[in-house]
Amino acid sequence: MTARRIIGLLFASPWIITFIIFWFFPLLYSLYLGFTDYRLMQPSYNWVGLNNFSALLSDQSFLQSLKNTLIFVVGTIPVTTATALILALLVEKNFPGRTLFRSGFFMPSITSMVVIALVFTNLYSRGGYIYLLAKILGLSPPENGLLLSDSTALYSIMAMDIWMSVGYYMLLFLAGLKSIPKELYEAAEVAGAGTWRKFRSITLPLLKPVALFIVVINTIKSFQVFVEIFVMTKGKYGTSTAVFFIYNTGLEYFEFGYASAAAYILFVIIALISLVQFRLFRQRSLW
Amino acid sequence: MKKYITYTVIVLTALMALSCDGDRSSGEITLEWWQFWTDPAIKPTIEKIAADFESANPGIKVNITDLTWANGREKIVLAFSSGTAPDIVELGSDWVPQFSSADQLAAIGKSVGADTSQYFGWSPGIYENEIYAFPWILGTRVLYINRSLLIQAGYDQNFVPFNWEQLTECCYKIDSIGKDIHGFGSNAAEKHRLYKKFLPFFWSSGAKILSDDGSFSTIASDKAYEALKFYKELSDSVGLIDTQRRLEDAFLDGSVGVIISGDWLLKRICNGGHDIDFITTIIPGPKYPGRSFVGGEYLAVSKQSQHKAEALKFIRYLTNRENQLLFCKENFSANPSHKKAAADSFFTGDVNLQVFYKQLNLSRMPKIDEHWPEIEEIIEITLEDVLFNDAPMAEALYQAKLDIEKLYSAK
Numbered sequence: 192m193t194a195r196r197i198i199g200l201l202f203a204s205p206w207i208i209t210f211i212i213f214w215f216f217p218l219l220y221s222l223y224l225g226f227t228d229y230r231l232m233q234p235s236y237n238w239v240g241l242n243n244f245s246a247l248l249s250d251q252s253f254l255q256s257l258k259n260t261l262i263f264v265v266g267t268i269p270v271t272t273a274t275a276l277i278l279a280l281l282v283e284k285n286f287p288g289r290t291l292f293r294s295g296f297f298m299p300s301i302t303s304m305v306v307i308a309l310v311f312t313n314l315y316s317r318g319g320y321i322y323l324l325a326k327i328l329g330l331s332p333p334e335n336g337l338l339l340s341d342s343t344a345l346y347s348i349m350a351m352d353i354w355m356s357v358g359y360y361m362l363l364f365l366a367g368l369k370s371i372p373k374e375l376y377e378a379a380e381v382a383g384a385g386t387w388r389k390f391r392s393i394t395l396p397l398l399k400p401v402a403l404f405i406v407v408i409n410t411i412k413s414f415q416v417f418v419e420i421f422v423m424t425k426g427k428y429g430t431s432t433a434v435f436f437i438y439n440t441g442l443e444y445f446e447f448g449y450a451s452a453a454a455y456i457l458f459v460i461i462a463l464i465s466l467v468q469f470r471l472f473r474q475r476s477l478w
Numbered sequence: 479m480k481k482y483i484t485y486t487v488i489v490l491t492a493l494m495a496l497s498c499d500g501d502r503s504s505g506e507i508t509l510e511w512w513q514f515w516t517d518p519a520i521k522p523t524i525e526k527i528a529a530d531f532e533s534a535n536p537g538i539k540v541n542i543t544d545l546t547w548a549n550g551r552e553k554i555v556l557a558f559s560s561g562t563a564p565d566i567v568e569l570g571s572d573w574v575p576q577f578s579s580a581d582q583l584a585a586i587g588k589s590v591g592a593d594t595s596q597y598f599g600w601s602p603g604i605y606e607n608e609i610y611a612f613p614w615i616l617g618t619r620v621l622y623i624n625r626s627l628l629i630q631a632g633y634d635q636n637f638v639p640f641n642w643e644q645l646t647e648c649c650y651k652i653d654s655i656g657k658d659i660h661g662f663g664s665n666a667a668e669k670h671r672l673y674k675k676f677l678p679f680f681w682s683s684g685a686k687i688l689s690d691d692g693s694f695s696t697i698a699s700d701k702a703y704e705a706l707k708f709y710k711e712l713s714d715s716v717g718l719i720d721t722q723r724r725l726e727d728a729f730l731d732g733s734v735g736v737i738i739s740g741d742w743l744l745k746r747i748c749n750g751g752h753d754i755d756f757i758t759t760i761i762p763g764p765k766y767p768g769r770s771f772v773g774g775e776y777l778a779v780s781k782q783s784q785h786k787a788e789a790l791k792f793i794r795y796l797t798n799r800e801n802q803l804l805f806c807k808e809n810f811s812a813n814p815s816h817k818k819a820a821a822d823s824f825f826t827g828d829v830n831l832q833v834f835y836k837q838l839n840l841s842r843m844p845k846i847d848e849h850w851p852e853i854e855e856i857i858e859i860t861l862e863d864v865l866f867n868d869a870p871m872a873e874a875l876y877q878a879k880l881d882i883e884k885l886y887s888a889k
Contacts (some may be wrong), residue, residue: 231559232580316724335719339666341867427667427862442552444851445576 225452230382231445243452252452255429256436257460259345265431266349267356272405274357276398279364280390285440293365300359311351312338315423344428348419356412360405368394372468403472407465414461433457507785508539509792510564512554514775516544519749523808531795538788551714558582563780565789569611571602571773571843572850578605579848584779584786585610590794597797597815598838602846603776612793613815615805616701617776618841619674619740620833621762625755627652627659627735632857638759642679642708645736645762652735653716661716663725663737667866673857675738678761679705681842682768687853687882688845695882697857704764705866706871713865730754741812744830748810758833760840768820772841774815791860813838849885856881 200207225243229236247253282293299307314321315337325332333340337347371394379389417434424430425438433453441450480743515524521544528540543564545553546612551573556575557563569577577583587609594600594609603611621639629635631651639645649661665675685702688695698703713719718734726743728734730752738761747754777796779789795801802814812834814820825831844850860878863869 230580231555232577232582234581317720339719339721425669427669442555443523445555 201346206246215302216291221451222455224448225455227448229448229451231441231447233445234414236448239448243449246449247453247456252431253433253436256431257457259429259431260344260414260416260433260457263349263352263416264410266346267352267413268406268409269358271353271360271409272402274353275360275405276402278357279368280359280394282361283365283368289454293362296361297358298363299355302355304355304418305422307351307355308419311347312423315347338424339428341429344424345430346421346431351414352413352419356409360409363401363405364398367398371397384403399472403468407468410464411461414457414464506537506539507788508541508707509566509785509789510541510543511544511566511568511792512545512550512557512564513568514545514547514550516546517809520805520809522749525804527796527801528792528805534795535788535791538792540792558780558782560882561782562697563782565780565783565785566792567619567780568614568776569776569778571599571776572846572854573774574602574611574778575605575846575848575850577778578603578608578610582781583610583790584783584795586612586779586790589790596817597606598813598817598820599772599815599843600773601843602774603778605847611776611778612797614775614777614797615802615809615811616772616813616815616838617740617811618770618772618813618834618838619678619738620758620760620770621737622729622737622743622836623648623757623759624652624729624732626759627655627732628757629737630655638757639762640760640767640814641762641765646708646712649712649716658733658735660718660728661710661736663729663734664717664719664865665725666719666721667858667862668721669858670854672861673854674773676705676709676857676861677844678738678768678770679709682761682763683708687857692845692847694884695879697882698872702875703871706861706875710865710871719866729756734823741810741831741834744812745810758830760833760837767840770841772794772813772838772843774813795888837859852885 226238226240227236228239228243258350260360278296282289282296311321313319316322316339317334317336319336322332322337325337333343339342375393375397379393384392414430417438419436420426420430420432421438425436426432431439434457437450437457438455440446440453482798511528513524515521524542528542532539545568551570554563554567554569554573555578558580563582574583585608590612597613599613599616600609603609603613623638625635628637628648629781631648631654633648637648639648639882651661653660653661664670681700682703683705685705686696686700688697718725718728720728723741724739725734726739726746727742729739730747730750732754744758746752747756761770762768777793779786779793783789797816799816799819802816802819803824805811806814806819807824812825812831819825820835825835844853856878860874864871864874
């Protein structure tokens with residue numbers, strides 16, 4: 192090994208050591224724990240093989256939390272992505288107050304999730320503005336508030352999540368739009384292309400890498416939804432998600448082995464879905 | 479050059495060694511205490527008691543770390559798991575068995591054995607006939623009634639319901655005053671809260687969760703069914719269903735006539751300057767005044783502590799009559815664990831605090847063991863199914879019985 196390489200490694204070593212201690216080792220260790228009956232504060236534990244994984248696959252609470260997570264993911268990602276794209280297209284144009292709109296849409300993304308969740312808890316409660324608006328619109332919201340009913344709690348949290356995250360993805364789409372060469376639009380105009388044709392044939396295909404990034408990142412984030420649930424419902428009224436289940440199992444009941452196994456099942460699901468998304472986005476026919 | 483480097487290394491090592499062992503070299507002991515009283519109204523009192531202890535015990539310092547109810551329990555669990563637990567820790571009554579059964583707390587029975595008769599509420603602190611935690615501040619729940627609404631409903635201003643029939647009638651009459659007025663504040667599915675509002679009726683009817691020897695669950699019984707039926711009817715017909723905090727808001731603004739709450743509501747009324755005419759009374763039973771739920775704050779010494787004797791000394795200081803009185807007066811806490819403190823004129827001279835005292839004597843703690851968190855969740859799920867999803871009551875109670883028994887058979 193040359194001196195140059197050694198020096199390079201030395202410079203990188205703080206990060207490498209941190210990665211190994213705080214990321215790599217915990218990842219491997221939690222995988223190992225998934226095969227044990229480890230409980231927090233218990234001095235000894237046993238290897239149980241695949242027992243945790245098979246038990247999880249027949250655990251109704253876990254399956255329900257996975258189902259809720261899937262509803263959350265499927266319900267939020269298309270709406271968030273489409274809304275973010277529309278907003279990006281709107282605020283890209285030159286009009287008075289453009290900066291104000293851009294900042295306004297982005298503001299929720301830099302606000303604490305806990306603060307937003309607490310504000311929305313009030314807005315959704317009986318007498319809250321959103322609850323009253325739903326009443327005025329004749330939507331007959333549940334008598335006790337939107338978060339205190341199985342039929343509306345999860346969807347209300349999903350709506351809040353879309354509102355909160357759309358600004359961030361709008362910004363990413365804006366960056367993508369800025370990188371598209373103007374000449375392409377000029378050439379298309381010369382060839383007689385209309386607005387829709389330009390959008391379909393230039394904007395959308397060239398935004399594909401950004402869209403892929405957004406969908407993958409948003410998928411991972413949505414699968415890990417936790418804070419909103421913890422603050423707003425504590426998993427009640429049909430809102431328990433996979434990460435909330437893991438938290439509850441590990442830190443409420445101390446079943447760390449079982450919780451680790453659940454975390455790895457979730458990891459596999461996220462990895463598989465991300466893989467599918469990568470493959471789908473590679474196909475030209477999508478556009 | 480080599481010589482200088484060697485000397486520098488030696489000096490630096492010596493300095494580091496000294497700085498790491500500051501406690502021993504100065505002969506001073508620092509007790510780490512993790513506690514939950516972060517409210518600016520009471521924190522200075524906590525700090526004063528700790529400072530007074532330090533003055534009375536030269537050589538012992540108390541380092542206070544604040545925890546929050548949102549995530550304090552997780553921090554405690556992780557500290558115990560990683561061997562970094564504090565010397566003294568404040569625990570909720572329903573948490574103690576999980577720590578004592580996991581062999582994380584120091585046994586204090588020998589040191590406090592002779593004084594147990596001076597305090598209320600030992601049972602959560604006891605595990606397998608050994609004492610692991612010291613009762614500090616207890617907390618029970620009583621019935622709060624809006625007297626203005628009571629009078630509007632046609633009752634005498636001194637009327638208090640003492641049985642289920644009277645409570646039902648009273649709530650119905652208040653409910654019929656107007657469209658926006660509800661008779662009874664019924665808890666929504668809030669974790670760690672809902673079951674505490676149902677158990678008083680459950681216990682008052684004579685029902686039990688487990689058999690006396692703990693070998694099977696008795697939660698599915700005629701008495702439990704009667705209690706659940708009563709609570710559901712009250713909740714369905716005249717109940718405003720909401721979170722505890724919002725129910726208290728509704729009670730204070732006069733839109734709910736009757737709610738169950740703890741001494742924190744008294745404090746809120748006193749400190750918040752709320753103009754409300756209210757009375758408190760013992761939670762009614764089927765025929766006569768009934769039982770309530772009691773929990774509390776407990777103090778325990780970590781088994782890992784290097785200063786167990788000093789830690790226990792501090793706990794004894796915190797929980798002595800004078801300091802409990804000081805604490806309760808500042809915090810408007812109704813139920814000190816020290817019996818002599820509870821007999822002080824501060825409590826006996828206040829009609830509401832007296833209700834809390836009487837209710838404490840009628841209250842029960844659930845038979846708490848290491849399975850309690852799971853049992854609590856089973857009871858809450860049963861209540862949610864019955865109250866909010868109209869599940870058949872008998873079947874739901876029977877399912878709860880099976881689920882509870884499964885916990886013990888798995889063991």
